[in-house]
Amino acid sequence: MKLGLRRILSATAAITIGLGMASCGSAKQSTGTTASGSAAGPVKIGLLLPETKTTRYEQFDRPLIEAQIKALAPDAQIDYYNANQNATTQQTQVDTALTKGNKVLILDAVDSKSIQSSVQKAHDAGVKVVAYDRLAQGPIDAYVSFDNRRVGQLQGQALVAAVGAKASSGKIIMINGSPTDPNAAQFKAGAHSAIDGKLTVGKEYDTPDWDANNANQEASAALTALGPQNVVGVYSANDSMAAGIATALKAVDLSVPLTGQDAQLDAVQRILINTQTMSIYKPYKPEADAAGTMAVFLAQGKALEATVAPTNATNGSGQVVKSNLITPVVLTKDNIKSTVVADGLYTIPQICTAAYADACKAAGLT
Structure with a gap:
C-alpha cells in the first residue's frame, strides 16, 4: 500500500x-x-x-x-x-x-x-x-x-472475503448511494461485479443524499423483513451511511461484515472495534x-x-x-498506520481516544 x-x-x-x-x-x-x-x-x-x-x-x-x-x-x-x-x-x-x-x-x-x-x-x-x-x-x-468502478469492486471483494463460508447460510443487504450521483451507479456496478454469484442479495436500496438516517431506516427495514438471523453481511457504499447501518445492526445485536468508503475518522474507529470491516481510502x-x-x-x-x-x-x-x-486503497485494521496515519490524515491520538484505547493497543497503534 x-x-x-x-x-x-x-x-x-x-x-x-x-x-x-x-x-x-x-x-x-x-x-x-x-x-x-x-x-x-x-x-x-x-x-x-x-x-x-x-x-x-x-x-x-x-x-x-x-x-x-x-x-x-x-x-x-x-x-x-x-x-x-x-x-x-x-x-x-x-x-x-x-x-x-x-x-x-x-x-x-x-x-x-x-x-x-x-x-x-x-x-x-x-x-x-x-x-x-x-x-x-x-x-x-x-x-x-x-476509479469508481474499482472502488465498488474492492468493496464487494472485501465483503465476499469477510462473509466467507457463511455465504450459503444467509443473505446480504446492499445500501447504495444517491441515485442522483453518477459515482454511486459506478460503485454499485463494481460491487455487483464482485458480489453476484457469490453472495445472495436479500434487500437493496439506492439512498437519497447518501443520508445516514435514511441508511439506518433502510437497514432496519431490511433486518425486519429478512430476519437478523438470516443476514450475513451488509454492503454500504460509504462511511456516513455505514454509521447509520452500524446503529441498526447494534439494535438487533447483530455483528456481520460491513463495508464503507472515505476513511472517515468514525469509520476508522469502527474498524478497530470490528463494527465495520473495511473502508476505501x-x-x-x-x-x-x-x-x-x-x-x-x-x-x-x-x-x-x-x-x-x-x-x-x-x-x-x-x-x-x-x-x-x-x-x-482498501483500508483495514492492518494498514491504518501505513495509510491514514502515515499520510497525516489523522493522528494516533485523534483515533485512539479513551473508548478505543484497548483496540488501538491490539492493532499496534499505541
Missing part, C-alpha cells in the same frame, strides 16, 4: 513541477500572461462543493484544493460555494460564480443531470469547468476522481492537487498535457472528457 501511495504522490509532485516550469516560461510571452494569470488581473476560480454531511469536503477537499491553486498561482482569487446537498442551490451558485467573473469552475455536482444546463451556460460564457470527484453532464473540460491530496492544477492550467490557457490528464472518461451526456482517475 505504501508503494502505491508514493507513486500517486510522486505523480502529483511531477504535475506541480511541470506546471511551475511552464509558468516560468509563460511569464515572457507576448500576450503579457504571467504565472498568476493574464495582464487583466489574477485568475478567478470558483470552487463549488456539494454538501457538508460527509466530513471530507470541508475538512480536506476545500483546504487542499485552495492550497494547490495558491501554490501555483499565488494571486488567484478563489470564490467558495457549498450547496448543502441542494441541486437548485448549486445551480444558483454557478450563476453567482459567472456573475463574479470566475473563469474556471471546479464543480462537484449535487445532481449530475440537473447541473447540465449550468455547465452549458458556463461553456457558452467561455468559462472552463473541471468536474471534481463526480462527472457532471454537459460540456465539461476536465475531470478528476478515483481515497487519498484526498492527489485528487485535490490534480483539480487545482487543472484549474490553473485552464485559467492560464494551457493545454491539459498527459501528465495532468492521462486518460479520458465519457459523461452521461456523451462528452469525452480529459481525465485523471486515481487508484483507491
Whole structure:
C-alpha cells in the first residue's frame, strides 16, 4: 500500500513541477500572461462543493484544493460555494460564480443531470469547468476522481472475503448511494461485479443524499423483513451511511461484515472495534492537487498535457472528457498506520481516544 501511495504522490509532485516550469516560461510571452494569470488581473476560480454531511469536503477537499491553486498561482482569487446537498442551490451558485467573473469552475455536482444546463451556460460564457470527484453532464473540460468502478469492486471483494463460508447460510443487504450521483451507479456496478454469484442479495436500496438516517431506516427495514438471523453481511457504499447501518445492526445485536468508503475518522474507529470491516481510502491530496492544477492550467490557457490528464472518461451526456482517475486503497485494521496515519490524515491520538484505547493497543497503534 505504501508503494502505491508514493507513486500517486510522486505523480502529483511531477504535475506541480511541470506546471511551475511552464509558468516560468509563460511569464515572457507576448500576450503579457504571467504565472498568476493574464495582464487583466489574477485568475478567478470558483470552487463549488456539494454538501457538508460527509466530513471530507470541508475538512480536506476545500483546504487542499485552495492550497494547490495558491501554490501555483499565488494571486488567484478563489470564490467558495457549498450547496448543502441542494441541486437548485448549486445551480444558483454557478450563476453567482459567472456573475463574479470566475473563469474556471471546479464543480462537484449535487445532481449530475440537473447541473447540465449550468455547465452549458458556463461553456457558452467561455468559462472552463473541471468536474471534481463526480462527472457532471454537459460540456465539461476536465475531470478528476478515483476509479469508481474499482472502488465498488474492492468493496464487494472485501465483503465476499469477510462473509466467507457463511455465504450459503444467509443473505446480504446492499445500501447504495444517491441515485442522483453518477459515482454511486459506478460503485454499485463494481460491487455487483464482485458480489453476484457469490453472495445472495436479500434487500437493496439506492439512498437519497447518501443520508445516514435514511441508511439506518433502510437497514432496519431490511433486518425486519429478512430476519437478523438470516443476514450475513451488509454492503454500504460509504462511511456516513455505514454509521447509520452500524446503529441498526447494534439494535438487533447483530455483528456481520460491513463495508464503507472515505476513511472517515468514525469509520476508522469502527474498524478497530470490528463494527465495520473495511473502508476505501481515497487519498484526498492527489485528487485535490490534480483539480487545482487543472484549474490553473485552464485559467492560464494551457493545454491539459498527459501528465495532468492521462486518460479520458465519457459523461452521461456523451462528452469525452480529459481525465485523471486515481487508484483507491482498501483500508483495514492492518494498514491504518501505513495509510491514514502515515499520510497525516489523522493522528494516533485523534483515533485512539479513551473508548478505543484497548483496540488501538491490539492493532499496534499505541
